[in-house]
Amino acid sequence: MPSKYSLLKESWNMILMYALALIMVFVLTFHLLLVSPLTGKTFEQVLNYSYVLHNLTYYRIVFGLLLYAAVIHGLNGLRVVLIEWLHVKRFQWIINTIIVILMAVLLAVGTYTLIAI
């Protein structure tokens, strides 16, 4: 039952998922370390404006990588959950379109934040 409605071959999709997952293991660990007790700060100090701003500007590329990896991996995962749950092949393109729009919005907001600060 090959579908003409699928945007990508699913295997390329999953290769992307695996690759981004492996990237995120390192980048997200780094992100969690920056807000973890290992920094020697309390929870309130970690959320301080200047500390957050310093981190985001200093490690801008790392956070950019994390943003793109997390948004694409996460929304692709959500798409998988939705096409399994709703499982109507004719409407699959609607799910794909919504996911792509959501992805574009999140990436635009995130990229703007990283550039503007």
Next chain:
Amino acid sequence: MDREKEEKRYKSGLLRSLWPYNFNVERYTYTLHRITGVILILYLIAHVFEIYHLALGPAAWQQTMALLGSLGIWEKIGLWIIAGSALYHGANGLRLILNEAFGILLGKPVLPEYPYTPTSLSRNQKIAIYVIVLIVEALWIWAGIYLLWGLGII
């Protein structure tokens, strides 16, 4: 019987998919992986918009922090659940990549012999799962102590 009812009988639904009672450990890990994944993507959407306030200046950031702070203890508990989700989803995801993309922890095809213990759910797989659970539990408890009581700072 009308068609709608028949469809309903066919589709067993979300509960049967996510309720692993009576089944193997791997099916519990599947349920957790899926639930933590959905939690994380919902959090990520909120998190991107939260960090967006950083670009609007210190006042907007303070306002956002005050809004989150008004949730009181629920903010901390929510973050604790999200931290646990991230830890579990990452650790179990690594195991799944080993299984699916590299064929590790599965065992070789064998001649089935009674009592038919499947090698893909064998001792190695169980050890991997228990190691993941132990590591995630330890880190999660540490995160909980840090978030809820402000302790555990090195």
Next chain:
Amino acid sequence: MKVRIRRFDGQKEWWQDYEIDAKPSDTVLDILNRIREKHDHTLAFRQSCQMGSCGSCGMVINGLPALACQTRIGELKTESIRLEPLYNYKVIKDLVVDLTDFVNKHRSVKPWMIRKNPEELEEASMEFQVTPDQNLTFVQFDYCIMCGVCLAACPTVAIDPLFLGPQALGQAYRYIADPRDEGFEERIEVLDDSHGVWRCHFAGACSYVCPKGVDPAKAIQYLKKEILKYRLLHKKKASVKPAELVQKAPPANAPKPPPFDFKIEGGE
């Protein structure tokens, strides 16, 4: 012993209780036969071989899909038994489910030997050789009896009826792993689809309930590995060389074979 059975007569569903005398060595199928003989003639269920090789009597026993003929009362270790039709299928009557979709899914992965030159299958001059080592790479998945129990356990099939399911995917790998087969490209057209192999998330419930030890979950993970290898490295499993075909019509000027001599030496 109390037996609760999920009944369905085409209109309504209900639970029905029966009180049966049972020995620990009785199978669930024995109990069902006894109910039909002595208590209730209207109870419907499938059975054929009574020894776990036909795959007709799959049903959910105490919440776990299994074959009724292979489950003994003593193994269950419960006071009462709860029987339901297999999950994730349309129910026709009582414990009988509709396996049409299941068989169609199996058919859609082309579970037969595919050669690039189909004539080889009919007119090869010798058999395709498979060494015992090669045989061991797929023979486990060949033991499938198509009972449909794995689909009742699968969490993806529970929400997605279009998902091919562990049985079809396991059989697809059985043919892909077979060195005699050359249909890999043809099959991944079907397998690498939005409701194909990637909707398996390795919950392993199919292998857990499989009554023949086929281990479909293992086959599916190996199938994913093969597809990834093919997409990224353009590598696929090696297959045996094309066979030499038998010549159908001998050339016209070929020497005629000598007529067979029926004379027996030393005879009259």
